[in-house]
Amino acid sequence: MAKTTAHIISHSHWDREWYLPFEKHRFYLVKLMDALLEKLENDPDYKSFHLDGQTIALDDYLEVRPEKFELVKKYIEEKRIIIGPWYILQDAFLTSAEANVRNLVIGINETKKYGPYSKLGYFPDTFGIYGQAPQMLRQAGIDTAAFGRGVKPTGFNNMVSDSENFESPYSELEWQSPDGSSVLGVLFANWYSNGNEIPSSEEEAKKFWEQKLADAEKYASTPHLLYMNGCDHQPLQKDLPEAIKLANELYPDIEFKHSSFEEYMEAIKNSLPEKLQTVKGELRNQRTDGWSTLVNTASARIYLKQMNQSAQTKLERLLEPIATFAYMNGEEYPEDYLRFAWKQLMQNHPHDSICGCSIDEVHEEMVTRFKKVDQMADKLIEEQSEKLAAKINTEAPAGFDKAIPLIVMNTAGYKRHTTIEKVIDFEKVYFGEMPLQEIHGYLKNKALPKLAVVNVKGEEIPATIEDLGSAFGYDLPDDKFRQPHYAKKVKVTFATEELAAFGYDTYFLVEKESTVSLQGIAKEGNILENDYLRVSVHGDGTYDVLDKVTGHELKAVGSYEDTSDIGNEYMFKKATGEQAYTTKGLQANVKIIENNASRGSIEITHQFEIPAAAHEELEDLKDRVVWHKDREARRSDEMTTLELKTILTLDKQAKGVAVKLAFNNTAKDHRLRVVYPTGFTTDHHLAESAFEIVERPNKPEMEWSNPSFDHHQHSFASLSDGKNGLTVATKGLQEYEVVEDNTTLAITVLRAVSELGDWGYFPTPEAQCLGEQTAEWYVIPHAGDAISAKAYEAAYDFQIPTICVQTDSHDGELATNGQFINWESNGLVLTSIKRGETSEDLFLRVYNPSDEEKTLTIHHPDHVNYYESNLIEEKIATIGEKYQERPVGPYKILTVGMEGVN
Numbered sequence: 001m002a003k004t005t006a007h008i009i010s011h012s013h014w015d016r017e018w019y020l021p022f023e024k025h026r027f028y029l030v031k032l033m034d035a036l037l038e039k040l041e042n043d044p045d046y047k048s049f050h051l052d053g054q055t056i057a058l059d060d061y062l063e064v065r066p067e068k069f070e071l072v073k074k075y076i077e078e079k080r081i082i083i084g085p086w087y088i089l090q091d092a093f094l095t096s097a098e099a100n101v102r103n104l105v106i107g108i109n110e111t112k113k114y115g116p117y118s119k120l121g122y123f124p125d126t127f128g129i130y131g132q133a134p135q136m137l138r139q140a141g142i143d144t145a146a147f148g149r150g151v152k153p154t155g156f157n158n159m160v161s162d163s164e165n166f167e168s169p170y171s172e173l174e175w176q177s178p179d180g181s182s183v184l185g186v187l188f189a190n191w192y193s194n195g196n197e198i199p200s201s202e203e204e205a206k207k208f209w210e211q212k213l214a215d216a217e218k219y220a221s222t223p224h225l226l227y228m229n230g231c232d233h234q235p236l237q238k239d240l241p242e243a244i245k246l247a248n249e250l251y252p253d254i255e256f257k258h259s260s261f262e263e264y265m266e267a268i269k270n271s272l273p274e275k276l277q278t279v280k281g282e283l284r285n286q287r288t289d290g291w292s293t294l295v296n297t298a299s300a301r302i303y304l305k306q307m308n309q310s311a312q313t314k315l316e317r318l319l320e321p322i323a324t325f326a327y328m329n330g331e332e333y334p335e336d337y338l339r340f341a342w343k344q345l346m347q348n349h350p351h352d353s354i355c356g357c358s359i360d361e362v363h364e365e366m367v368t369r370f371k372k373v374d375q376m377a378d379k380l381i382e383e384q385s386e387k388l389a390a391k392i393n394t395e396a397p398a399g400f401d402k403a404i405p406l407i408v409m410n411t412a413g414y415k416r417h418t419t420i421e422k423v424i425d426f427e428k429v430y431f432g433e434m435p436l437q438e439i440h441g442y443l444k445n446k447a448l449p450k451l452a453v454v455n456v457k458g459e460e461i462p463a464t465i466e467d468l469g470s471a472f473g474y475d476l477p478d479d480k481f482r483q484p485h486y487a488k489k490v491k492v493t494f495a496t497e498e499l500a501a502f503g504y505d506t507y508f509l510v511e512k513e514s515t516v517s518l519q520g521i522a523k524e525g526n527i528l529e530n531d532y533l534r535v536s537v538h539g540d541g542t543y544d545v546l547d548k549v550t551g552h553e554l555k556a557v558g559s560y561e562d563t564s565d566i567g568n569e570y571m572f573k574k575a576t577g578e579q580a581y582t583t584k585g586l587q588a589n590v591k592i593i594e595n596n597a598s599r600g601s602i603e604i605t606h607q608f609e610i611p612a613a614a615h616e617e618l619e620d621l622k623d624r625v626v627w628h629k630d631r632e633a634r635r636s637d638e639m640t641t642l643e644l645k646t647i648l649t650l651d652k653q654a655k656g657v658a659v660k661l662a663f664n665n666t667a668k669d670h671r672l673r674v675v676y677p678t679g680f681t682t683d684h685h686l687a688e689s690a691f692e693i694v695e696r697p698n699k700p701e702m703e704w705s706n707p708s709f710d711h712h713q714h715s716f717a718s719l720s721d722g723k724n725g726l727t728v729a730t731k732g733l734q735e736y737e738v739v740e741d742n743t744t745l746a747i748t749v750l751r752a753v754s755e756l757g758d759w760g761y762f763p764t765p766e767a768q769c770l771g772e773q774t775a776e777w778y779v780i781p782h783a784g785d786a787i788s789a790k791a792y793e794a795a796y797d798f799q800i801p802t803i804c805v806q807t808d809s810h811d812g813e814l815a816t817n818g819q820f821i822n823w824e825s826n827g828l829v830l831t832s833i834k835r836g837e838t839s840e841d842l843f844l845r846v847y848n849p850s851d852e853e854k855t856l857t858i859h860h861p862d863h864v865n866y867y868e869s870n871l872i873e874e875k876i877a878t879i880g881e882k883y884q885e886r887p888v889g890p891y892k893i894l895t896v897g898m899e900g901v902n
Helices: 022-042 056-064 066-077 097-111 133-139 202-219 240-250 261-269 302-328 335-346 360-389 436-445 617-623 791-799
Strands: 004-010 121-123 144-147 172-176 182-187 224-229 254-258 278-280 403-409 419-430 451-454 463-475 483-495 503-511 527-529 533-537 543-547 553-557 559-564 589-595 599-611 639-651 657-665 670-677 684-689 692-697 716-720 724-730 735-739 744-752 771-783 803-806 822-824 829-835 842-847 854-860 865-869 875-880 883-888 893-899
Touching: 004 240, 004 261, 022 056, 022 066, 056 066, 097 133, 097 302, 097 335, 097 829, 097 842, 121 133, 133 144, 133 172, 133 182, 133 893, 144 261, 182 261, 202 224, 202 240, 224 261, 240 254, 302 335, 302 360, 302 744, 302 771, 302 791, 302 829, 302 842, 335 360, 360 403, 360 803, 403 419, 419 436, 419 463, 419 503, 419 803, 436 463, 436 483, 451 463, 451 483, 483 503, 527 599, 527 639, 533 599, 533 639, 543 771, 553 670, 559 599, 657 744, 670 771, 716 744, 716 791, 724 744, 724 791, 744 771, 771 791, 854 893, 883 893
Parallel strands: 004 224, 004 254, 121 144, 144 182, 172 278
Antiparallel strands: 172 182, 403 503, 403 803, 419 483, 451 503, 463 483, 527 533, 533 543, 543 553, 559 670, 589 599, 599 639, 639 657, 657 771, 670 744, 684 692, 684 716, 716 724, 724 771, 735 744, 822 854, 829 842, 842 893, 854 883, 865 875, 865 893
16 A cells, blocks of 8 residues: 655645735735745755746736846746746636636746746635636646635635535545546645644644644545645745654654645546546535535625626627737737736736625725726727728718718627617817817707718618717827817617628718608507517516517516625625515606617616615624624614616617616615516526536525525526526626526625625625616527527627727728628637737637537638637647538537638
């Protein structure tokens, strides 16, 4: 029998920002790194240090100590400082699939300036992990993973809680993705601090190792025991070599060694039992009592999730595609700016950041970062789309001398209809062209001519045109000083014809008297109706949604429910037995606020009276650091009124109804949800996760005792009885629950709490989210389930705006309408089209959401060498110049490289 070996791995789990803001945590990081470099330089027995799997710690340190670069590089090359593979340690469920890929790609590329990186999927404290992680890691050449959550139960302060129903009896297991890809997984069964502060005195060491050896042997399937020498922001243990030497003297039958994950993983691979337990898919701690899953970080500070969703969408679904199309047509790809924007965004993606479970100062800084990303993305989208517009022939159809071309670009990757609402500059007068004092009045009082919108054939498109008066503006030319002006502003609203996938179309605002019918979408009786849906609003603000294609109708959906929340940023908790307040049956003010041929909107206003806060007894519970599970506190007797303004909007060709809620939150300690009863009989549901539309049970496992069973979603959740279905897509609303006998979908639109939670009392008044709040979602009825109905395409239509560019009339090498890339999805889900991080090739990425093989077809661009790539953009197999009917297996992620496009 092999000798027992205790592998001691030194590390410090570095939450970049959490209970202290970033710069205060960085202060301690610099101290740690200084101490580490000194130790490595002076003590050859201190073998190595695992730098938490994230390269950004090096950036943070070297910004303060730039002179240390060569010394850091030296120890990385010698594998005494182990770095990578991630850029940051991200939250898995609250960041997009592509954000997770960029985190890996950029992290690996960042390591190249230093030396080798750790080929370990490192998730030490991630709050659950998506099920496709093994496939993603395998595609990056990584066959092992280490994680602290998701399989065995862990309780308060990460104490191991025994159960007879462990998913794996060992800390080692096979972790398998839905496609069958698997990695060797290692659970920190005794947490990632089980070897912290090892004593170097004999008496203390005996007591320490007696307990620690027993704890590790309890779960280990091999004679190789893992001890993590560190914890959150742990200072360096400088006497570790002495402590290890003492342990070897005390226990001669055991080898204690200062190890690394590379050594440890290699050792256990050679010692594993014949058959390990296989854990499939998501790691979400479902085999627990449910009180420590941290799932409600999905609804803490929802404004952060909304800003993140907006920024991710702009980068991966607007900017990257439009920059790719411009690059295909001879323009420079803004790779440096894009990488910088992604890195800025990912600095908001660590679990204690995007999860909203830090102190207020942390999240104030996050808002600034999100705004910076938005600013970069907006300018680059504007620049790249204008460059493309300059290459498109925009000469007006015959018979129209004066025309303002409007180019509509579809970056979603699917055929779609959309409604364009565009404010255009109808006429500009620059300062200097007439006396400044006269310009504004001249434009404001100038009557508009009769105007209409026509397509490339000269056929009129129903449109609403509104005179907005004049407003100040300015141009910033590349070759001259800024050019201030006033412009006559006109708002044009029209429904497009079908836009091709990755395509564009040109419309023209022309001087013409309209001759088309402008029959509105809204009807008498507070009804919205198009060819696909009929939405009827009741007096209490609930509404019926008739799917005219299937004939199925959802009845009285869309009410709001409000309960107390006496939990914290991590976990929701309401008082036992409390009844929710509801708008169902509460009289609302209902009125039509927009009605034209392109769209109709109905506004619903509730005066919703709820308790103003939790009872003051909650303050005592927080002061005494009473765990949320054990709290009981009623709601206050003081009431406050939330004026909930809900706008339902139905576009002409929409297959879903858009909902926008706005209100001034004047209440504390509460959770507000919107409720969609379906009546469907089903025991499971679907939700979007990373590269997966995952199936989850409606009811928890037998160990679950938490009254709530909330879940994460990326952008939609869906219920179906097999015949009919309902999918609700959202913009940054990432928490939902299936309630009421498994038939009702409840989406969290606000959660207001007052403390961080975890290991102490950290007040967070800004987490109460007082003040103006908004939330947006999209209600999509359909046949079958979300996968068979391709409801995800309608969800992305809602989330991904089209780009509309006002330009001038000019000739161009591109036709007036067309496609930049001609492809067929055939039931595959598109996630990305971009240029490479380190090459000039293009990469298109899809995944198969189903259990059946699908086919990917790309017809264009021509004269291109196609190849299959992995996630980190390495060529796997050459395909050739033609790309026809490429099979994509069940649940597979496929990346196609395109060589020679530009």
